[in-house]
Amino acid sequence: MVGELVAAVRDGQDGNEVLRRLCAHARAWAGARAATAMIVEPGGGLVVRAVAGRVACWQPGVRVPAVDTLAWSAVRERTPVTAELRGCRHRHERELAGAGVRRVCYLPVPAHGSVTGVLGVGYGGGTVTAREPRLLEPLAAVAGLVPTANDADCAVRRAGVEEQAAVGERERLARELHDTVEQTLFGISLGADTAGELLRHDPGQAHQSIEWIQQMAVVGLADLRGIILRLRPEALAANGLTVALVRLLEPLKTPHGCRTIAELCPEPVASAETHQALYRIAQEAVLNAAKHARAAKVTLRMYTQGPTVVLEVVDDGDGFTPGGEFPGGLGLRSMRERAMKAGGQLEIISQLGGGTAVRATLPTDA
Numbered sequence: 001m002v003g004e005l006v007a008a009v010r011d012g013q014d015g016n017e018v019l020r021r022l023c024a025h026a027r028a029w030a031g032a033r034a035a036t037a038m039i040v041e042p043g044g045g046l047v048v049r050a051v052a053g054r055v056a057c058w059q060p061g062v063r064v065p066a067v068d069t070l071a072w073s074a075v076r077e078r079t080p081v082t083a084e085l086r087g088c089r090h091r092h093e094r095e096l097a098g099a100g101v102r103r104v105c106y107l108p109v110p111a112h113g114s115v116t117g118v119l120g121v122g123y124g125g126g127t128v129t130a131r132e133p134r135l136l137e138p139l140a141a142v143a144g145l146v147p148t149a150n151d152a153d154c155a156v157r158r159a160g161v162e163e164q165a166a167v168g169e170r171e172r173l174a175r176e177l178h179d180t181v182e183q184t185l186f187g188i189s190l191g192a193d194t195a196g197e198l199l200r201h202d203p204g205q206a207h208q209s210i211e212w213i214q215q216m217a218v219v220g221l222a223d224l225r226g227i228i229l230r231l232r233p234e235a236l237a238a239n240g241l242t243v244a245l246v247r248l249l250e251p252l253k254t255p256h257g258c259r260t261i262a263e264l265c266p267e268p269v270a271s272a273e274t275h276q277a278l279y280r281i282a283q284e285a286v287l288n289a290a291k292h293a294r295a296a297k298v299t300l301r302m303y304t305q306g307p308t309v310v311l312e313v314v315d316d317g318d319g320f321t322p323g324g325e326f327p328g329g330l331g332l333r334s335m336r337e338r339a340m341k342a343g344g345q346l347e348i349i350s351q352l353g354g355g356t357a358v359r360a361t362l363p364t365d366a
């Protein structure tokens with residue numbers, strides 16, 4: 001079924017029809033009252049592009065403002081949102097409740113390294129579970145393949161932003177190389193000229209210039225190594241991913257008195273970008289567990305699952321309410337961005353007093 005939808009996109013079939021069929025499948029798979037596919041508008045907000053089932057405020061062309069709706073939370077947080085509609089304040093969600101929808105599940109639709117829309121399903125009853133997002137993730141991924149009317153404009157803007165970022169990074173590296181390595185090499189060159197002259201005219205004094213050259217070479221190597229390490233973590237470069245992950249837990253044991261558990265598979269067969277993303281995500285999650293959650297136990301897992309590698313950091317700390325204000329929020333956003341940039345996804349499960357689980361799923365080369 002998913003393969004048929006992908007083939008339809010590849011063959012250039014009408015995008016609205018593909019999304020309508022996708023919504024019908026989502027509704028059937030989830031046993032839902034209705035399903036909808038919404039896309040992010042260029043100026044912000046969402047617009048309904050396709051729907052399956054009869055819900056008045058889920059009709060093609062209906063706009064959902066970019067405010068604190070549950071649908072927009074899925075876009076902003078880049079993570080599935082499942083909730084009951086009881087007590088919701090926004091007009092759009094009150095209209096859904098008035099149409100008989102009692103709970104909803106929204107999944108972000110990823111494309112081009114960003115969230116381009118939302119796949120939503122609405123239920124007439126039942127309880128909120130974690131089953132729906134896992135069930136619907138393949139369809140959300142397919143929805144991200146369907147082109148939108150503004151794809152060309154988005155691609156141009158995206159290319160411009162990426163080019164500006166690349167230019168900025170090149171300029172930063174050029175400054176660092178000029179201010180450190182180039183100056184050091186120039187000094188070594190002058191020292192070598194001086195040593196050459198002294199060897200011809202005063203060999204007894206030449207050793208001082210040679211010692212100075214050696215000192216400058218050490219300084220230059222240190223500067224160059226510093227630049228390289230900013231591009232790739234030292235622990236990862238020296239020991240590989242599995243060993244580097246184990247060492248992330250070591251600082252928690254003594255100063256924080258935290259019990260740590262590492263359940264790690266052998267080094268996964270994946271790109272350097274994937275290894276670095278996994279390491280940085282684990283580093284941030286472990287830091288949050290120690291710094292903000294006050295956890296007594298932290299478990300770090302890594303295992304392969306088909307063509308993916310899964311990293312999990314689970315703690316028994318204070319927890320938090322996803323979508324609210326809490327310490328470490330910027331770090332969570334950074335983890336999501338790293339996962340998406342590496343072609344994967346990040347899931348965060350937490351509740352006040354109930355600990356936190358961070359799960360990153362990234363592609364392997366296997």
